[in-house]
Amino acid sequence: MLKVRNLTKEFKDNIAVNNISFTLEKGHIVGLLGPNGAGKSTTIKTIVGLLRKTSGEITIAGNPNTSNEAKRKFSYVPEVPELYDMLTPREHLQFIAYAYNVHNWEERADNLLERYDLGDKQDKLVKELSKGMKQKVSICCGLLPDPELYLFDEPMIGLDPKAIRETKLLFKQLSEQGKTIFVSTHLLDSIENLCNRVMVMKNGNIIVDGDIETLRAMIRDSEGASLEDLFLEVTKDE
Numbered sequence: 001m002l003k004v005r006n007l008t009k010e011f012k013d014n015i016a017v018n019n020i021s022f023t024l025e026k027g028h029i030v031g032l033l034g035p036n037g038a039g040k041s042t043t044i045k046t047i048v049g050l051l052r053k054t055s056g057e058i059t060i061a062g063n064p065n066t067s068n069e070a071k072r073k074f075s076y077v078p079e080v081p082e083l084y085d086m087l088t089p090r091e092h093l094q095f096i097a098y099a100y101n102v103h104n105w106e107e108r109a110d111n112l113l114e115r116y117d118l119g120d121k122q123d124k125l126v127k128e129l130s131k132g133m134k135q136k137v138s139i140c141c142g143l144l145p146d147p148e149l150y151l152f153d154e155p156m157i158g159l160d161p162k163a164i165r166e167t168k169l170l171f172k173q174l175s176e177q178g179k180t181i182f183v184s185t186h187l188l189d190s191i192e193n194l195c196n197r198v199m200v201m202k203n204g205n206i207i208v209d210g211d212i213e214t215l216r217a218m219i220r221d222s223e224g225a226s227l228e229d230l231f232l233e234v235t236k237d238e
């Protein structure tokens, strides 16, 4: 579904993503982990075409990531919601529906707003919503078009426990429908039993790529260790 080959992204004074390669299979949920500044958001923003890559190749379902064919195949939920203060949640969904030509959008929108407890907020201006509510609207916007590939940058931040549970359930359902999910997160408990695979980044490099057992095998005496324990061990500075 997604192929990244020798991707490098340099900013003026640093290499944020350093020659990384990976492939995401259809139907998988893949967690992208790593300390602050590891390069997770830069990787995702380069995949979705918001940042220009320095070098490397990115294809989505066989199409170059910046092509229109590729853009129709994915949706992206940014780490900070990018919403219009003067539109309501429902108007955001309507806007996405028109932009992506979503059929039955009203039924899908009702369902998403309901799942995220936004039913009674759908006609309020976004500027009047709480931080977590804005995050929920941003997630609903990402879910509405029903694409093949989802790229979520820290979607659980600021969500209440019910919305976190709902999001995990949605991820499971989407993957059962053959959709691919790439999700960066620091909430390791919330993805421990959800991801088929975890990728750990540090200083722009992928230092682990595999299932949790692969990660466990890299560390001595790690039987029974949680994902958090394993993460801290593998990312610690020597």
Ligand SMILES: Nc1ncnc2c1ncn2[C@@H]1O[C@H](COP(=O)(O)OP(=O)(O)OP(=O)(O)O)[C@@H](O)[C@H]1O
Pocket: 011, 012, 014, 015, 016, 034, 035, 036, 037, 038, 039, 040, 041, 042, 043, 079
């Ligand atoms: N627009 C930018 N200009 C210059 N440097 C940037 C820019 N965006 C990110 N960086 C740098 O790139 C590196 C990776 O940042 P990135 O945002 O990808 O990290 P992250 O893994 O998403 O971290 P976090 O967990 O804090 O969200 C950092 O060193 C950061 O300072």
Ligand SMILES: [Mg+2]
Pocket: 040, 041, 042, 079, 153
């Ligand atoms: Mg980030």
